[in-house]
Structures are given as structure tokens and as C-alpha cells.
Amino acid sequence: MARAPDILCIGSVLWDVIGRSENQMRQGSDMPGRITQLPGGVAMNIGMALARFGLTPALLSAVGRDAEGDELIKACEARGLITDHIYRSEDLPTDKYMAVEGANGLIAAIADAHSLEAAGDKILLPFTNGSLPAPYSGAVALDGNLTLDLLAEMAHSPLLASADLRVAPASPGKALRLSPFIQARRGTVYVNLEEAGLLCQTSFTTSAQAAEGLLVRGAVRAVVTHGGDPATVGSDAGLITLTPPEVHVARVTGAGDTFMAAHISAELKGRSPQEALSDALEAAALYVSGETKI
Structure with missing residues (x-):
């Protein structure tokens, strides 16, 4: 019998190639x-x-029917993820992400998600x-x-009208792709300080300022991080700001995704x-x- 997912993760599923010094x-x-x-991609x-x-979690994405895609599907399943709903393309290659990180953080990165973009709404066929089930009423994590x-279609789709949407831009360069959810007043937006500034067409110095700016812009709820500086959750109920623990930085790629997943998980489990x-x-x-295993 097929497993029922607790949450859908919709977006990029690819190979991460990371160089670290x-x-x-x-x-x-x-x-x-x-x-x-390693297996990667925001979703x-x-x-x-x-x-x-x-x-x-169940993944909704596009993965090629190539050797790299077959290995990626196996890696997903080995990590406890449901892959039954992934669109497997015959003519699109499996996507990749490449990054270089130093002791001072991310130096440069290139995300090749062209196959996901080319697949378009085919990844939504399971609905x-x-x-x-459609309309879907559970939690959904989307990436930019x-x-x-x-x-934009998903922000207004009746298929997701009852869903608990959680949206992240994937990178500052794709921050504006979250605009439809702010305009439609749907979901929780997860961004860093730079991405918040891009969405609000200004700049902020603190996560609290950024969260307030996003709420004024129309966001229903905004979660704003700022590296090792305080992070803020903003909603109609007000602002909550906390400072992250101080740690030695051993890696960067995937940290925002881990933060978002932990926040979603805690809320689904009833944490305040x-x-x-x-x-x-x-x-x-x-x-x-570096203490968390991947």
C-alpha cells in the first residue's frame, strides 16, 4: 500500500555538486x-x-529518465521520501546545482533547473x-x-486553495517569483534579508524591519532570516524575533532549507x-x- 505523505515538497530535485575549502x-x-x-535542490x-x-514528505518535481535521474530517485527513496509523484521526462536531463564555498561563506553558485522549468505544469498532474486528493488541504512547501x-497559477489555483502553503524563493535572484503569493495573500513566505528587500523594492537592516515591510506589502505571514543575526516571524499577531545560536560555520548550502523544514515541522507538531x-x-x-548528517 502506498504511503500517505504528511507534506508535499514541490520544486527542484537535483544533484548538488559542492566544492568546499x-x-x-x-x-x-x-x-x-x-x-x-549529493542529492539537492530546495524541495x-x-x-x-x-x-x-x-x-x-512526497516530492513533486521533474527528474530525467537518465542514469543520473535513476540514481537520484534511489537516493530520494533511501532518505525516506516518496517519489511516486515525480514527473520523469524522456527528453529532459536531470538538473544540477554547482556551488563553491570558502571559510567566509558562499563564493558563487549556478543552478541549472532548466528541466524543471521546461516541465512546467506537468509536475502538477498528480492533482x-x-x-x-484535490483540492489538497495539507501542508505544501514550494520553491522559486x-x-x-x-x-502565479498555483497562488490562485482551486487545487491548492485549502492548502497550508509555505513558499521560499530558492535564491535572491528568484525572490520576485514569490510576488504572486504576496499579491494573492496566500501562504507563509520564507526569505532572507536580501530577498525581503528585493520583494519590497527597498533595503532593510534587520529581520524585524523586513518582516514588517513584507506585511505592509501584503504578505499574510513572513519569516525572515539574516545569517547569524536575529530572525523574525511576522504576522497579524505581531512580530517574534530571536537570535540564532553562535556556531562555527562548516557549510552554507542547504542551511535555509533546513531552517524552513524545522520551522514547518515544529508547527505541524503543535509547537508555539x-x-x-x-x-x-x-x-x-x-x-x-556540520553536526547534522545529510
Whole structure:
């Protein structure tokens, strides 16, 4: 019997190729380090973290019917993720993400999510072919690697009208793709300080300012992080701001996804707003310190 998911993770599922050096780096640096390849993508990272927190996530994405895609599906299933609803394309290759990180953080990254974008609304077929209930009333985590047109469609779709939507932009360059959810007053928006500024067409110095700005802009609820500085959850009920634990930074890629997953998990388990934010900050700190296994 097929497992029923606790939450849907919709967006990028790909291979992460990450080069890390213990040295400080800048543009043009050539340093010794380690290069790893792991399952990644925002939806995948959120799903893996949710599984570590005891939930059963299902992935909705596009993965090629190539050798890399077959291995990626196996890796997803080995981590407790439901892959039955992933669109497997015959003519689109499996996507990849490549990043370089130094002791001073992320140096550069390229996300090749062209297959996901090309697949478009085919990834939503499970809602119309009976594989998933529609309208869907459970929790849904979305990422900004989907096209703006598809995200706008989902913000207004009757198929997701009753869903608990949680939306993240995937990167500052895709922050504006969250605009349809703010305009439609749907869901919880998870952004960092830079992304909040892009959405509000201004700049902020604190997460509290950014959360207030997003609420004024029309967001129903906004969760704003700022690296090791205080993070804020803003809603009609007010603002909650907490400071993350101080840790040695061993890795960066995937930290925001871990934070979002921990926050969602805590809320689904009935934790209070302040407890959920505290849990999420602690989980993200453990992740960037390297203590959390991937």
C-alpha cells in the first residue's frame, strides 16, 4: 500500500555538486578543498530535513529518465521520501546545482533547473489524475525554481486553495517569483534579508524591519532570516524575533532549507510560534556547524 505523505515538497530535485575549502576565498581563488555530489535542490533539501524530523514528505518535481535521474530517485527513496509523484521526462536531463564555498561563506553558485522549468505544469498532474486528493488541504512547501507563470497559477489555483502553503524563493535572484503569493495573500513566505528587500523594492537592516515591510506589502505571514543575526516571524499577531545560536560555520548550502523544514515541522507538531522559531534556528545552527548528517 502506498504511503500517505504528511507534506508535499514541490520544486527542484537535483544533484548538488559542492566544492568546499577551509580557506578564505574570493573571486579567482584557487584553493585546496573537497568536492562532493549529493542529492539537492530546495524541495529535496526541505524534504530530507522533514524526514529527519520524523515526517513523511512526497516530492513533486521533474527528474530525467537518465542514469543520473535513476540514481537520484534511489537516493530520494533511501532518505525516506516518496517519489511516486515525480514527473520523469524522456527528453529532459536531470538538473544540477554547482556551488563553491570558502571559510567566509558562499563564493558563487549556478543552478541549472532548466528541466524543471521546461516541465512546467506537468509536475502538477498528480492533482488531476487522482494520485493526490484535490483540492489538497495539507501542508505544501514550494520553491522559486518553478517558473513565475506556474507559481502565479498555483497562488490562485482551486487545487491548492485549502492548502497550508509555505513558499521560499530558492535564491535572491528568484525572490520576485514569490510576488504572486504576496499579491494573492496566500501562504507563509520564507526569505532572507536580501530577498525581503528585493520583494519590497527597498533595503532593510534587520529581520524585524523586513518582516514588517513584507506585511505592509501584503504578505499574510513572513519569516525572515539574516545569517547569524536575529530572525523574525511576522504576522497579524505581531512580530517574534530571536537570535540564532553562535556556531562555527562548516557549510552554507542547504542551511535555509533546513531552517524552513524545522520551522514547518515544529508547527505541524503543535509547537508555539516562539518555540517553532527557536527550534528552526537551533536546527539551522546544527546544520551549518556540520553536526547534522545529510
